Amino acid sequence: MSPSQQPSSHNPTCLIKNRFAHRFVRALNNLNIKNRSPHDENQIYRRSHRVKIAAYAAMASVVGSKRAWSRAVLWKVRNRSRNQGLLVSSRRKRVDCKSKTSNDHHAKVSVVRRRNPNPKREDLDPFRYSGQELKLRKLVPGAATMDSCCLMDETADYIKCLAAQVEVMKTLVDFYTTT
Amino acid sequence: MSSRRSRSRQPRVSRISDDQIAGLVSKLQQLIPHNIHTTHSDKVSASRVLQETCNYIRSLHREVDDLSERLSELLQSTDTNSAEADIIRSLFM
Numbered sequence: 161m162s163p164s165q166q167p168s169s170h171n172p173t174c175l176i177k178n179r180f181a182h183r184f185v186r187a188l189n190n191l192n193i194k195n196r197s198p199h200d201e202n203q204i205y206r207r208s209h210r211v212k213i214a215a216y217a218a219m220a221s222v223v224g225s226k227r228a229w230s231r232a233v234l235w236k237v238r239n240r241s242r243n244q245g246l247l248v249s250s251r252r253k254r255v256d257c258k259s260k261t262s263n264d265h266h267a268k269v270s271v272v273r274r275r276n277p278n279p280k281r282e283d284l285d286p287f288r289y290s291g292q293e294l295k296l297r298k299l300v301p302g303a304a305t306m307d308s309c310c311l312m313d314e315t316a317d318y319i320k321c322l323a324a325q326v327e328v329m330k331t332l333v334d335f336y337t338t339t
Numbered sequence: 340m341s342s343r344r345s346r347s348r349q350p351r352v353s354r355i356s357d358d359q360i361a362g363l364v365s366k367l368q369q370l371i372p373h374n375i376h377t378t379h380s381d382k383v384s385a386s387r388v389l390q391e392t393c394n395y396i397r398s399l400h401r402e403v404d405d406l407s408e409r410l411s412e413l414l415q416s417t418d419t420n421s422a423e424a425d426i427i428r429s430l431f432m
Contacts, residue, residue, distance in 0.1 A: 188410075188414060204411075207411045207415075208404075208407050208408040208410075208411040208412075209407075210411075211407040211408075211410050211411045211414075212403060212404060212407035215403060215407055216403075291386065292386050292389035292390050292393065293389060295389075295390075295393045296389055296392060296393055296396075299393055299396045299397065299400075300396070308360060309359060309360070309363065312360070312363035312364065312366070312367060313363065315367060315392060315396075316363070316366055316367055316370055318396070319367075319370050319371070319392070319395065319396065319399070320370065322396065322399045322400075322403070323370075323399065325403065326399055326402050326403060326406065329402075329403065329406040329407070329410065330406060332410060333406055333409050333410055333413065336410070336413040336414065337413065
């Protein structure tokens with residue numbers, strides 16, 4: 161491998177794949193899966209769910225805030241981790257203190273729901289939000305309120321990044337299967 | 340009073356030109372896998388392209404689910420931790 165030749169830097173998709181691979185592997189290390197062995201199906205599901213969230217979050221952070229879909233994904237992930245932090249702390253407190261008033265339970269268990277910065281506006285223009293376009297808006301994150309032009313643009317970028325993400329994950333799976 | 344028919348109603352925002360949408364739709368068409376459009380490659384309607392795009396995105400989501408499941412199982416049993424950077428360098432450069 162000659163250091164002067166770097167074909168990956170010419171192709172933007174390769175650059176994205178590279179950066180995504182770095183962040184994803186780092187996130188996987190942080191997940192610390194190796195030390196825990198799952199006892200039941202629920203834990204197995206949760207483990208794979210965490211890997212999936214790490215993958216989407218890593219890809220969104222590579223793209224950054226340039227795209228509406230990546231902003232929406234990052235917002236969802238951060239909101240989810242905030243809510244989970246609240247729920248976990250409430251569960252711990254419930255276990256530690258046996259006698260607690262029910263008011264405390266309700267106050268802690270209720271999840272803080274931040275207002276979604278992208279509210280749906282179907283009532284304003286039903287023509288736009290019908291048919292195939294509506295299905296597309298549901299699939300692409302953060303696409304509920306864009307106009308059709310931006311929606312196509314975001315969809316194209318989202319598809320490119322998703323395909324790159326899938327390729328990197330496949331490579332990783334093949335790599336870990338063979339070693 | 341005009342009857343509320345959604346198709347004939349004037350949109351409140353400025354109308355996006357059909358050419359623009361056609362251009363974007365063709366851009367999308369190039370991104371989705373081509374094995375479906377073998378026959379009418381020129382005259383695929385916009386709704387068909389959108390439909391194919393939705394299907395493609397759904398299939399990509401399913402693949403991500405499946406791959407993350409397999410990855411989580413594989414990571415459980417492997418020991419490699421230190422040589423991550425070298426792994427990535429050898430895979431992607």
